[in-house]
Amino acid sequence: MSKIELKDWQEKIRTPEIECISRDEMASIQSKRLVEVVNRVYDNVPFYHEKMKDLGVEPGDIKDISDINKLPFTTKEDIRNNYPFGLRAVPEEQVVRVQGTSGTTGKLTVIPYTQKDIDVWGECLARELTMAGLTKEDRIHICYGYGLFTGGMGLDIGVSKLGATAIPMSSGNTKRQMMCMEDFGATAFACTPSYALYLAESLKEAGVIPRLKIKAGIHGAEPWTKAMREKIEGILGINCFDIYGLCEISGPGVAMDCIHHKGLHIQVDHFYPEILDPGTGTATKEGEYGELVFTTLSKEAYPLLRYRTKDITSIDYSRCDCGRTLPRISTFKGRTDDMKVIRGVNVFPTQVEQALVSMGGAVAPHYLLVVDRVNNLDVLTVMVEVDESYFSDEIKKLDALRDKVGKVLKQALGIAVKVKLVEPKTIQRSEGKATRVIDNREI
Amino acid sequence: MxxxxxxxxxxxxxxxxxxxxxxxxxxxxxxxxxxxxxxxxxxxxxxxxxxxxxxxxxxxxxxxxxxxDAIGVELTDETGSLNNLLSFLAEADINLNYIYTFIYRNRKAPVLVFGTDEIDSAIKTLKDAGEVLVDHSEL
Incomplete structure (x- = not known):
């Protein structure tokens, strides 16, 4: 197959009556649903009843979506403290499924769903699979893991809703993945971007790409760059899409980008987003960066009010070139929990990564930030690995490289940075949660 | 060389x-x-x-x-020989990035090694001045 160029792309929209409506029309749907969900949690979830009482808010105070800032926040810790099902808002018999996430520290997060919750989840994904150009004629090879993790089951539910064929491969065994992908004639596949790249390179090595029918890739559950997307697209000759979700809110499909790749369209009739200043909890100006906070507007089994995702992004409410009015979140700039305030400036490790990648290979994108306080002044040192192709026999050229990295980082971060060049492979690789920041300050 | x-x-x-x-x-x-x-x-x-x-x-x-690539020059073990060699390079306006020396085992002579961005003109200058260049194969 070959990648479809933007000019040749034919956009399909599953539910234009939702996905393309005006902001006011959407606000009236959201307002109605917010009032309902607030009443339900107030009546059925003691945790929210107490929280609202503490804030002196009653369901009657919430008249439309603009009243959302009167409601209490929910954090990951609140979910953990009520493990496993303390925040459930329906009787047991209405629950048909649980999905969850494996917290690397401490307890699992486990979320119950009613049949309607599953239907809504599937519908959101079906809209997004349509956004990727897929129809019920397609066969979708799902190599996300199946199990408690929402990736595999979520896509499966979405593919069923679309009426396409789900091929439930789950993760692992690349040889078998390649064989089935070819033999079953899959037309799309879904997995994490890092596995997509690995699989694409394995397929290329095995020489089977010319025999594949794959035309689209749906990838998410970990951050990836445009460069990585273009690499996967280039190897396989397909169009790839970035999907976002979190199990607390439903799972994959909370948002996905369209062929224009100008942010991820959020399914805002079901998941209401706010962008807040992570420090003060107040709304940022429209278009500015802040913490993404979600309220589930239609969830039955496990509704959450103002759930703090800790992801840093901004929202664009303008109509997209694809025709949708569903607002778009930009690429995540980082997380509130790895943000560092250095000399009063918010610094995210991902900004360093993006700046290093922008230098086009002069240095490897492996880095470590070290924050120290010297004479009451914060000093940020960025350790960067020298890349073989740019290694020079002369100290003056290495000094020049170091100064250039320093300049690029200063421009990206807005503060002066001390750069230290180090030998290759001396910085820990990013597998899972690599340490990107060491903060030696005693504050 | x-x-x-x-x-x-x-x-x-x-x-x-x-x-x-x-x-x-x-x-x-x-x-x-x-x-x-x-x-x-x-x-x-x-x-x-x-x-x-x-x-x-x-x-x-x-x-x-x-x-x-670096240039190796065999020096005679006498006062002023290094100075002579460096003067030739200086007169030809050739900039050196680094220098170091070692002893040439076979001939028991000191060898000066230096790096420059202008290798070709450095070689020509030294040959014209009658200096003895050392090739890697002789080591």
């Missing part, structure tokens, strides 16, 4: 011995070694009997290595 190995090293205890350990394992003989103090990192320059093999062996172990 001399094929010189340049290796990127962090300025920390043990970083040099990691390189010499590997060269020993690769059965590579070191003829000359030089490094200059810098605060964080340095370039270790080596002249060895088998530069290609040494480079490959070190690169496989994750070191950053380059083979670069």
């Amino acid at each position: 001399i094929k010189q190995l340049s290796v990127f090293v962090d300025n920390r205890p043990g970083s040099l011995s990691e390189i010499t350990d590997n060269l020993k394992e690769a059965k590579v003989d070191i003829r000359a070694i030089a490094s200059f103090d810098t605060p964080e990192f340095a370039i270790l320059r080596l002249i060895v009997d088998k530069p290609e093999e040494a480079k490959e062996f070190l690169a496989d172990k994750g070191f950053i290595v380059k083979i670069s």
